[in-house]
Amino acid sequence: MIGPGARVLVTGGSSGIGAATVAAFAARGCRVVAVGRDASALAAVARRTNATPYVADLTEPRAIPALVSEAGDVDVLVAAAGLGRAGCLTDLADDEIVELVDTNVLASLRLAHAVLPGMVRRGRGHLVFVSSIAGHMAVAREAVYSATKAAVNVFAASVRHEVAVHGIGVSVVVPGAVDTPFFARRGAPYTRRFPRPVPASVVADGIVRAVERGKAEVFVPRWLRFPARLRGVAPGLTDALQRRFG
Ligand SMILES: NC(=O)c1ccc[n+]([C@@H]2O[C@H](COP(=O)([O-])OP(=O)(O)OC[C@H]3O[C@@H](n4cnc5c(N)ncnc54)[C@H](OP(=O)(O)O)[C@@H]3O)[C@@H](O)[C@H]2O)c1
Numbered sequence: 001m002i003g004p005g006a007r008v009l010v011t012g013g014s015s016g017i018g019a020a021t022v023a024a025f026a027a028r029g030c031r032v033v034a035v036g037r038d039a040s041a042l043a044a045v046a047r048r049t050n051a052t053p054y055v056a057d058l059t060e061p062r063a064i065p066a067l068v069s070e071a072g073d074v075d076v077l078v079a080a081a082g083l084g085r086a087g088c089l090t091d092l093a094d095d096e097i098v099e100l101v102d103t104n105v106l107a108s109l110r111l112a113h114a115v116l117p118g119m120v121r122r123g124r125g126h127l128v129f130v131s132s133i134a135g136h137m138a139v140a141r142e143a144v145y146s147a148t149k150a151a152v153n154v155f156a157a158s159v160r161h162e163v164a165v166h167g168i169g170v171s172v173v174v175p176g177a178v179d180t181p182f183f184a185r186r187g188a189p190y191t192r193r194f195p196r197p198v199p200a201s202v203v204a205d206g207i208v209r210a211v212e213r214g215k216a217e218v219f220v221p222r223w224l225r226f227p228a229r230l231r232g233v234a235p236g237l238t239d240a241l242q243r244r245f246g
Contacts, residue, residue: 001075001126001169001211004029009071011058011111012080013051014041016180017130020204021078022051028208033071035081058107059099068114073122076211077115079108080130084145086188097144104148109155116159119168126169126211129156130203133176133219136228137242145186160216171210174228175203175220192246195221 002008008025012018014036022034026049034051035058036042042053054070056063058081068074082104085096112127119125134142135149153172160170177197183190190197198221206220219225231238 001124002028002030002208006030006075007071007073008032008076008078009035009067009074009111009115010051010078010080011035011107012082012130013045013053014038016080016182017175017178017200017203017207018078018080019045020200021080021207023049024201024204024208025076025078026051030076033067035067058111059102061110064107064110064114068111073118074115074125075119076126076128077111078128078130078207079111080207081107082130082148084142084182084186086141086186088141089143092144100144100148104145105151105155108152112155112159116163116168120163120166123167125167126171126214127156127159127163128171128173128207128210129153130207131156131172131174133174133224133228136174137231138239140242141188157216169211169214171207171215171218173203173207173210173218173220174224175206176224178203178220195224 008030010018010022013022013034022032022045025032032051033054034045035054035056037057039055046053056067085100108129129152131152132149134146135153139146156170156172176195177190178200179197180200203220206218210218
Protein backbone atom coordinates (compact mmCIF):
# COMPACT_ATOMS: atom_id res chain seq x y z
CA MET A 1 0.00 0.00 0.00
CA ILE A 2 2.83 2.41 0.85
CA GLY A 3 5.63 2.77 -1.66
CA PRO A 4 6.79 4.57 -4.76
CA GLY A 5 3.84 5.91 -6.72
CA ALA A 6 1.15 5.23 -4.09
CA ARG A 7 -1.32 8.11 -3.98
CA VAL A 8 -1.85 9.54 -0.53
CA LEU A 9 -4.30 12.31 0.35
CA VAL A 10 -3.54 14.09 3.63
CA THR A 11 -5.88 16.70 5.09
CA GLY A 12 -4.41 19.10 7.62
CA GLY A 13 -1.27 18.96 5.48
CA SER A 14 -0.39 22.60 6.10
CA SER A 15 0.47 22.19 9.81
CA GLY A 16 1.36 19.94 12.72
CA ILE A 17 0.51 16.24 12.46
CA GLY A 18 -0.74 16.52 8.87
CA ALA A 19 2.41 18.28 7.66
CA ALA A 20 4.60 15.64 9.37
CA THR A 21 2.48 12.92 7.76
CA VAL A 22 2.95 14.47 4.32
CA ALA A 23 6.71 14.34 4.90
CA ALA A 24 6.61 10.73 6.15
CA PHE A 25 4.72 9.41 3.12
CA ALA A 26 6.72 11.56 0.67
CA ALA A 27 9.94 10.13 2.14
CA ARG A 28 8.66 6.66 1.15
CA GLY A 29 8.22 7.73 -2.47
CA CYS A 30 4.44 8.23 -2.34
CA ARG A 31 2.67 10.86 -4.42
CA VAL A 32 1.10 13.02 -1.76
CA VAL A 33 -1.65 15.62 -2.06
CA ALA A 34 -1.52 17.93 0.97
CA VAL A 35 -4.73 19.77 1.83
CA GLY A 36 -5.20 22.88 3.96
CA ARG A 37 -6.61 26.40 3.94
CA ASP A 38 -3.38 28.33 4.50
CA ALA A 39 -1.93 28.56 0.99
CA SER A 40 1.50 29.84 2.03
CA ALA A 41 1.98 27.23 4.79
CA LEU A 42 0.87 24.57 2.34
CA ALA A 43 3.30 25.86 -0.30
CA ALA A 44 6.15 25.64 2.22
CA VAL A 45 5.24 22.00 3.05
CA ALA A 46 5.00 21.23 -0.68
CA ARG A 47 8.44 22.74 -1.34
CA ARG A 48 10.00 20.66 1.46
CA THR A 49 8.33 17.38 0.49
CA ASN A 50 7.52 17.59 -3.22
CA ALA A 51 3.85 17.07 -2.34
CA THR A 52 1.06 18.62 -4.40
CA PRO A 53 -0.62 21.42 -2.45
CA TYR A 54 -4.42 21.75 -2.57
CA VAL A 55 -6.10 24.69 -0.88
CA ALA A 56 -9.60 23.95 0.41
CA ASP A 57 -11.89 24.68 3.32
CA LEU A 58 -13.27 21.23 4.11
CA THR A 59 -16.34 22.68 5.81
CA GLU A 60 -17.53 23.85 2.37
CA PRO A 61 -19.82 21.05 1.10
CA ARG A 62 -18.60 21.40 -2.50
CA ALA A 63 -14.92 21.32 -1.53
CA ILE A 64 -14.70 17.56 -0.97
CA PRO A 65 -16.05 16.26 -4.31
CA ALA A 66 -13.80 18.81 -6.07
CA LEU A 67 -10.76 17.70 -4.05
CA VAL A 68 -11.35 13.99 -4.60
CA SER A 69 -11.86 14.39 -8.34
CA GLU A 70 -8.62 16.43 -8.53
CA ALA A 71 -6.66 13.89 -6.43
CA GLY A 72 -7.49 10.94 -8.72
CA ASP A 73 -7.30 7.34 -7.42
CA VAL A 74 -6.50 7.66 -3.73
CA ASP A 75 -4.73 4.66 -2.17
CA VAL A 76 -4.49 6.12 1.34
CA LEU A 77 -6.63 8.84 2.89
CA VAL A 78 -5.31 10.44 6.07
CA ALA A 79 -8.01 12.65 7.61
CA ALA A 80 -5.93 14.77 9.98
CA ALA A 81 -7.57 18.20 9.60
CA GLY A 82 -9.21 19.22 12.82
CA LEU A 83 -9.47 21.80 15.52
CA GLY A 84 -10.25 22.13 19.19
CA ARG A 85 -12.02 24.73 21.27
CA ALA A 86 -11.32 25.06 24.99
CA GLY A 87 -14.06 26.02 27.38
CA CYS A 88 -17.10 24.72 29.22
CA LEU A 89 -20.07 23.90 27.03
CA THR A 90 -21.92 26.92 28.37
CA ASP A 91 -19.07 29.18 27.20
CA LEU A 92 -19.24 28.02 23.57
CA ALA A 93 -21.21 29.88 20.94
CA ASP A 94 -23.45 27.91 18.59
CA ASP A 95 -21.24 28.65 15.58
CA GLU A 96 -18.19 27.29 17.45
CA ILE A 97 -20.02 24.01 18.07
CA VAL A 98 -21.02 23.83 14.41
CA GLU A 99 -17.43 24.53 13.26
CA LEU A 100 -16.06 21.73 15.48
CA VAL A 101 -18.61 19.21 14.22
CA ASP A 102 -18.28 20.29 10.58
CA THR A 103 -14.47 20.11 10.61
CA ASN A 104 -13.79 17.15 12.88
CA VAL A 105 -16.75 14.93 11.99
CA LEU A 106 -18.62 15.88 8.84
CA ALA A 107 -15.53 16.57 6.71
CA SER A 108 -13.96 13.22 7.69
CA LEU A 109 -17.20 11.33 6.98
CA ARG A 110 -17.64 13.07 3.62
CA LEU A 111 -14.03 12.40 2.64
CA ALA A 112 -14.38 8.70 3.39
CA HIS A 113 -17.70 8.63 1.53
CA ALA A 114 -16.07 10.28 -1.50
CA VAL A 115 -12.92 8.12 -1.77
CA LEU A 116 -14.40 4.72 -0.85
CA PRO A 117 -16.22 3.91 -4.13
CA GLY A 118 -12.91 4.10 -6.04
CA MET A 119 -11.15 1.97 -3.42
CA VAL A 120 -13.94 -0.64 -3.58
CA ARG A 121 -13.69 -0.71 -7.39
CA ARG A 122 -9.93 -1.22 -7.21
CA GLY A 123 -10.17 -3.70 -4.34
CA ARG A 124 -7.65 -1.90 -2.17
CA GLY A 125 -7.14 1.21 -0.09
CA HIS A 126 -6.71 2.47 3.45
CA LEU A 127 -8.51 5.11 5.48
CA VAL A 128 -6.79 6.70 8.48
CA PHE A 129 -8.67 8.97 10.88
CA VAL A 130 -6.71 11.10 13.33
CA SER A 131 -8.79 11.01 16.49
CA SER A 132 -7.70 11.96 20.03
CA ILE A 133 -7.43 10.47 23.50
CA ALA A 134 -10.20 13.00 24.29
CA GLY A 135 -12.50 10.77 22.23
CA HIS A 136 -11.94 7.97 24.77
CA MET A 137 -11.61 9.82 28.07
CA ALA A 138 -14.44 12.40 28.29
CA VAL A 139 -12.45 15.57 28.98
CA ALA A 140 -13.90 18.50 30.90
CA ARG A 141 -13.80 21.86 29.08
CA GLU A 142 -13.50 19.90 25.84
CA ALA A 143 -16.96 18.29 25.73
CA VAL A 144 -17.75 19.09 22.10
CA TYR A 145 -14.23 18.27 20.92
CA SER A 146 -14.32 14.95 22.83
CA ALA A 147 -17.71 14.15 21.30
CA THR A 148 -16.44 14.81 17.76
CA LYS A 149 -13.51 12.45 18.26
CA ALA A 150 -15.70 9.74 19.84
CA ALA A 151 -17.98 10.02 16.80
CA VAL A 152 -15.04 9.47 14.46
CA ASN A 153 -13.92 6.41 16.48
CA VAL A 154 -17.28 4.68 16.14
CA PHE A 155 -17.69 5.74 12.51
CA ALA A 156 -14.29 4.24 11.64
CA ALA A 157 -15.05 0.99 13.46
CA SER A 158 -18.39 0.66 11.65
CA VAL A 159 -16.91 1.38 8.21
CA ARG A 160 -14.12 -1.12 8.96
CA HIS A 161 -16.77 -3.87 9.20
CA GLU A 162 -18.29 -2.77 5.90
CA VAL A 163 -15.14 -2.58 3.79
CA ALA A 164 -12.95 -5.42 5.11
CA VAL A 165 -14.50 -7.72 2.50
CA HIS A 166 -13.18 -5.36 -0.23
CA GLY A 167 -9.58 -5.50 1.02
CA ILE A 168 -9.74 -1.97 2.44
CA GLY A 169 -8.24 -1.11 5.83
CA VAL A 170 -9.50 1.46 8.31
CA SER A 171 -7.32 2.81 11.12
CA VAL A 172 -7.85 5.26 13.92
CA VAL A 173 -4.75 6.98 15.26
CA VAL A 174 -5.23 8.26 18.79
CA PRO A 175 -2.71 10.88 19.92
CA GLY A 176 -2.41 12.35 23.39
CA ALA A 177 -0.73 15.74 23.59
CA VAL A 178 1.28 16.67 20.48
CA ASP A 179 3.57 19.64 20.03
CA THR A 180 1.72 21.57 17.29
CA PRO A 181 -0.12 24.91 16.93
CA PHE A 182 -3.32 23.06 17.95
CA PHE A 183 -3.34 24.39 21.53
CA ALA A 184 -2.67 28.03 20.61
CA ARG A 185 -5.44 27.81 18.04
CA ARG A 186 -7.99 26.27 20.40
CA GLY A 187 -7.62 29.26 22.74
CA ALA A 188 -5.83 27.58 25.67
CA PRO A 189 -2.19 26.51 25.94
CA TYR A 190 -1.26 23.00 27.09
CA THR A 191 -0.27 23.38 30.74
CA ARG A 192 -0.10 19.83 32.12
CA ARG A 193 3.31 18.61 33.20
CA PHE A 194 2.34 15.06 32.28
CA PRO A 195 2.09 13.64 29.71
CA ARG A 196 4.68 15.71 27.85
CA PRO A 197 3.66 16.59 24.27
CA VAL A 198 5.28 14.37 21.64
CA PRO A 199 6.65 15.71 18.33
CA ALA A 200 4.23 15.57 15.37
CA SER A 201 6.67 13.25 13.57
CA VAL A 202 6.00 10.54 16.20
CA VAL A 203 2.30 10.63 15.33
CA ALA A 204 3.16 10.58 11.61
CA ASP A 205 5.21 7.41 12.23
CA GLY A 206 2.18 5.93 14.02
CA ILE A 207 0.02 6.73 10.99
CA VAL A 208 2.47 5.04 8.61
CA ARG A 209 2.65 2.04 10.97
CA ALA A 210 -1.15 1.81 11.05
CA VAL A 211 -1.28 1.54 7.25
CA GLU A 212 1.72 -0.77 6.86
CA ARG A 213 0.50 -3.21 9.52
CA GLY A 214 -3.23 -2.80 8.92
CA LYS A 215 -3.81 -1.77 12.54
CA ALA A 216 -7.32 -0.85 13.66
CA GLU A 217 -6.11 1.52 16.37
CA VAL A 218 -2.75 3.09 17.17
CA PHE A 219 -2.26 5.10 20.37
CA VAL A 220 0.56 7.67 20.45
CA PRO A 221 2.25 7.26 22.86
CA ARG A 222 1.39 3.57 23.09
CA TRP A 223 0.77 3.51 26.86
CA LEU A 224 -2.30 5.74 26.35
CA ARG A 225 -4.26 2.64 25.43
CA PHE A 226 -4.29 1.63 29.11
CA PRO A 227 -6.38 4.57 30.41
CA ALA A 228 -8.57 4.29 27.31
CA ARG A 229 -9.23 0.59 27.96
CA LEU A 230 -9.70 1.20 31.69
CA ARG A 231 -12.44 3.73 30.90
CA GLY A 232 -14.11 1.07 28.74
CA VAL A 233 -14.34 -1.43 31.61
CA ALA A 234 -14.56 0.91 34.61
CA PRO A 235 -15.98 4.29 33.58
CA GLY A 236 -16.95 5.23 37.15
CA LEU A 237 -13.41 4.65 38.40
CA THR A 238 -11.76 6.59 35.57
CA ASP A 239 -14.23 9.47 35.92
CA ALA A 240 -13.38 9.65 39.64
CA LEU A 241 -9.62 9.54 38.86
CA GLN A 242 -10.01 12.24 36.21
CA ARG A 243 -11.93 14.50 38.61
CA ARG A 244 -9.23 13.97 41.24
CA PHE A 245 -6.12 14.29 39.03
CA GLY A 246 -7.42 16.18 35.97
N1 LIG B 1 -1.97 18.56 18.87
C1 LIG B 1 -2.52 17.70 19.72
O1 LIG B 1 -2.17 17.67 20.92
C2 LIG B 1 -3.55 16.73 19.23
C3 LIG B 1 -3.91 15.69 20.10
C4 LIG B 1 -4.85 14.75 19.69
C5 LIG B 1 -5.42 14.85 18.45
N2 LIG B 1 -5.08 15.88 17.62
C6 LIG B 1 -5.75 15.94 16.31
O2 LIG B 1 -4.76 15.94 15.30
C7 LIG B 1 -5.28 16.58 14.13
C8 LIG B 1 -4.23 17.57 13.63
O3 LIG B 1 -4.05 18.56 14.63
P1 LIG B 1 -2.65 19.30 14.81
O4 LIG B 1 -2.21 19.07 16.21
O5 LIG B 1 -1.75 18.98 13.71
O6 LIG B 1 -3.16 20.82 14.74
P2 LIG B 1 -2.75 22.02 13.78
O7 LIG B 1 -1.28 22.12 13.69
O8 LIG B 1 -3.54 23.18 14.27
O9 LIG B 1 -3.28 21.55 12.35
C9 LIG B 1 -4.65 21.52 12.06
C10 LIG B 1 -4.79 21.31 10.56
O10 LIG B 1 -6.18 21.20 10.23
C11 LIG B 1 -6.44 22.04 9.12
N3 LIG B 1 -7.82 22.51 9.13
C12 LIG B 1 -8.53 22.97 10.18
N4 LIG B 1 -9.75 23.34 9.77
C13 LIG B 1 -9.80 23.12 8.42
C14 LIG B 1 -10.79 23.32 7.42
N5 LIG B 1 -12.00 23.85 7.70
N6 LIG B 1 -10.49 22.99 6.14
C15 LIG B 1 -9.29 22.47 5.83
N7 LIG B 1 -8.31 22.26 6.72
C16 LIG B 1 -8.57 22.59 8.01
C17 LIG B 1 -5.49 23.20 9.29
O11 LIG B 1 -5.35 23.85 8.04
P3 LIG B 1 -4.95 25.42 7.92
O12 LIG B 1 -3.93 25.69 8.99
O13 LIG B 1 -4.37 25.48 6.54
O14 LIG B 1 -6.20 26.17 8.12
C18 LIG B 1 -4.23 22.48 9.74
O15 LIG B 1 -3.54 21.95 8.63
C19 LIG B 1 -6.60 17.22 14.55
O16 LIG B 1 -7.65 16.40 14.09
C20 LIG B 1 -6.54 17.21 16.07
O17 LIG B 1 -7.83 17.12 16.64
C21 LIG B 1 -4.15 16.81 17.98
